Amino acid sequence: MRWGEIIRRLVLIPPTLFGVAVIVFVLLRVVPGDPIAMMIPPGATPADITRLRAFYGLDQPILQQFVTWFGQVLNGDFGRSISVHQGVFELVLARLPATLELALLALLIAVGLGLIAALIGIHLRGRRMEWLVDIGIGVLLAVPDFLWALILLLLLGVLIPLLPISGRIDPQLDISFHSNFYLVESLLTGRFDVADALLHHMILPALALALPFAALVARILKTSLAEAEDQDYAQIARARGFSRPEILLREVFPNALIPTVALGGVQATLLLGGTVLVERIFSYEGIGNMAIDAVINRDFPLIQGLVLTFAVLFIALNLAVDLVVTLLDPRLRHG
Amino acid sequence: MTPALFIQGLRVTIGAGTSAANVLRGVSLELQPGEVRGLVGESGAGKSMLGRAVLGLLPANAAIAAGRIAFEGRDLLAMREPERRSLLGRRIALIPQDPMTSLNPVKRIGAQVAILLRHHLASSRRAALQRAAELLAEVAIREPERVLGLYPHEISGGMRQRVLIAMAFACDPSLVIADEPTTALDVTVQRQVLQLVERLRQRHGAAVLFVTHDLGVVAKICRTMTVLHAGRVLEEGETAHVLARPGHPYTRALLAATPRADRPAEALRPVPPSLIENLWSEAHQFDRLAAAGPA
Numbered sequence A: 001m002r003w004g005e006i007i008r009r010l011v012l013i014p015p016t017l018f019g020v021a022v023i024v025f026v027l028l029r030v031v032p033g034d035p036i037a038m039m040i041p042p043g044a045t046p047a048d049i050t051r052l053r054a055f056y057g058l059d060q061p062i063l064q065q066f067v068t069w070f071g072q073v074l075n076g077d078f079g080r081s082i083s084v085h086q087g088v089f090e091l092v093l094a095r096l097p098a099t100l101e102l103a104l105l106a107l108l109i110a111v112g113l114g115l116i117a118a119l120i121g122i123h124l125r126g127r128r129m130e131w132l133v134d135i136g137i138g139v140l141l142a143v144p145d146f147l148w149a150l151i152l153l154l155l156l157g158v159l160i161p162l163l164p165i166s167g168r169i170d171p172q173l174d175i176s177f178h179s180n181f182y183l184v185e186s187l188l189t190g191r192f193d194v195a196d197a198l199l200h201h202m203i204l205p206a207l208a209l210a211l212p213f214a215a216l217v218a219r220i221l222k223t224s225l226a227e228a229e230d231q232d233y234a235q236i237a238r239a240r241g242f243s244r245p246e247i248l249l250r251e252v253f254p255n256a257l258i259p260t261v262a263l264g265g266v267q268a269t270l271l272l273g274g275t276v277l278v279e280r281i282f283s284y285e286g287i288g289n290m291a292i293d294a295v296i297n298r299d300f301p302l303i304q305g306l307v308l309t310f311a312v313l314f315i316a317l318n319l320a321v322d323l324v325v326t327l328l329d330p331r332l333r334h335g
Numbered sequence B: 001m002t003p004a005l006f007i008q009g010l011r012v013t014i015g016a017g018t019s020a021a022n023v024l025r026g027v028s029l030e031l032q033p034g035e036v037r038g039l040v041g042e043s044g045a046g047k048s049m050l051g052r053a054v055l056g057l058l059p060a061n062a063a064i065a066a067g068r069i070a071f072e073g074r075d076l077l078a079m080r081e082p083e084r085r086s087l088l089g090r091r092i093a094l095i096p097q098d099p100m101t102s103l104n105p106v107k108r109i110g111a112q113v114a115i116l117l118r119h120h121l122a123s124s125r126r127a128a129l130q131r132a133a134e135l136l137a138e139v140a141i142r143e144p145e146r147v148l149g150l151y152p153h154e155i156s157g158g159m160r161q162r163v164l165i166a167m168a169f170a171c172d173p174s175l176v177i178a179d180e181p182t183t184a185l186d187v188t189v190q191r192q193v194l195q196l197v198e199r200l201r202q203r204h205g206a207a208v209l210f211v212t213h214d215l216g217v218v219a220k221i222c223r224t225m226t227v228l229h230a231g232r233v234l235e236e237g238e239t240a241h242v243l244a245r246p247g248h249p250y251t252r253a254l255l256a257a258t259p260r261a262d263r264p265a266e267a268l269r270p271v272p273p274s275l276i277e278n279l280w281s282e283a284h285q286f287d288r289l290a291a292a293g294p295a
């Protein structure tokens, strides 16, 4: 039953991506502003502009433009960036690892913090101190990631300058990498000094992304733990002589994990989306930061490529969540 | 002989301050080793609260205000937590009411039975699983090895209740508290489950406190019975005596409401409040008598 559902979701991916492509493509061209206006040198004649528009195919009807572009995409050609003059695919591929590493680090921090907060909260359940945990979670949830980015930047970057506030690695360090997964690569090859330098740069943006999400994880997990602890099977475990920590760990946690992954996993798309502003604030060279440049320059092909990339990431994330939930819940594993 | 279970003057309140309500108002009750006692009474009488008090499962807002609960002469309420936990699940077991919600939905049957044996008997993983299969066979589950690998949703309600019964008797308890263990099952399954409880009780020699609405069941498997009403014991004694000559109008009403083959059931008539007052004062006397009895 559940596997069937996952196959259904796989089948739906191509039409979804097509829909996203259409919407972005049309919106970009309907909204005022185009790449040519952003790139013309002062003193260009209207004839120059017309020539440039024709050069990039922007004089064609939108449908014609779409068919041309989409035909190329189907052949794996995402076009060339207008502002950077490089292939969109290569550009995105070069920057994507930076964003993936940042998002993954943020996710790990968020899950770790959320887990600790939820466990403290459930430990204090029914006592007065439980309020403190709930208030803490509420505060973390109320402040969005980009605001955390500014707060952290001012606090730990400027006021008490403990950490670097921009870029992915110190520019004066001349280090070569084989891939663009700098952190993963340096960890795998045992270059821990490099990994340390990378982490120093990543920790603030990752924390900004992680804090609201950690609060979300904590809230969902704490609620789910409390709910599961009230179920008969957990109560009966008490009457069988198990201690509360044993019951929470063995009976309650595996059950509470299911709604936490299901709800929290879907919400992780927020964390991915958050990379756009947070990368910008910390001048971190990922696709989020690149997306803002692309929008400023009205770089249509690059924007299209980036939006499709984000769409693929979101879909992959949702699919992964479904898969994990199915693995966690035997009641869904059938047929 | 030391009773398997000795409850004296047990008072349980729910809520705090002015909204506090007495759900048990000085209940005394005794179970000799191997005795099966039926605990009957209408809904809300406090039957489950009594069982929960023994098992340490009272809701968070409930408190034991007075009384004593002793298991084989050991005071359960004064006992330290680790000692109490080593008794619960091993010497004192529970057969729950609802088999659909009483097993952990994400764990295999085998793991759920085995953890109990490993916890209380310090069995190895393999020995625990092997013993689990034997226990399932003992409750007439066919292909026990296969069932060990299944999840609760993959077996029927009756089968789940049999698993729960197997778990109750897994560590050879001397006291079993069964809170309406057949209410959630259909009639034919009910009978099988009752037979099973009776057989296992005989084999293990456990005392059973059998909570039920069903006087027919009490007549069949309980040698003694206690009638609870509004948190008080109204009547208790040999089942045959109580059922043949119910001393209290309330018990008579309860009996009259039980369908029998030879006559249709009457609706349970509400007992007039004045009568209840009388019953309570009589129950008081009973409690005092019980309190003066063996400790």
Ligand SMILES: Nc1ncnc2c1ncn2[C@@H]1O[C@H](COP(=O)(O)OP(=O)(O)OP(=O)(O)O)[C@@H](O)[C@H]1O
Residues within 6 Å of the ligand: B014, B023, B041, B042, B043, B044, B045, B046, B047, B048, B049, B050, B059, B061
């Ligand atoms: N969690 C609770 N909070 C407040 N009151 C409760 C709670 N649980 C039970 N009660 C009250 O305690 C009294 C005794 O309840 P109990 O569950 O022991 O009744 P019972 O005899 O087992 O009834 P039934 O036959 O319906 O199972 C009832 O009046 C009930 O309303």
Ligand SMILES: [Mg+2]
Residues within 6 Å of the ligand: B047, B048, B049, B179
């Ligand atoms: Mg009950």
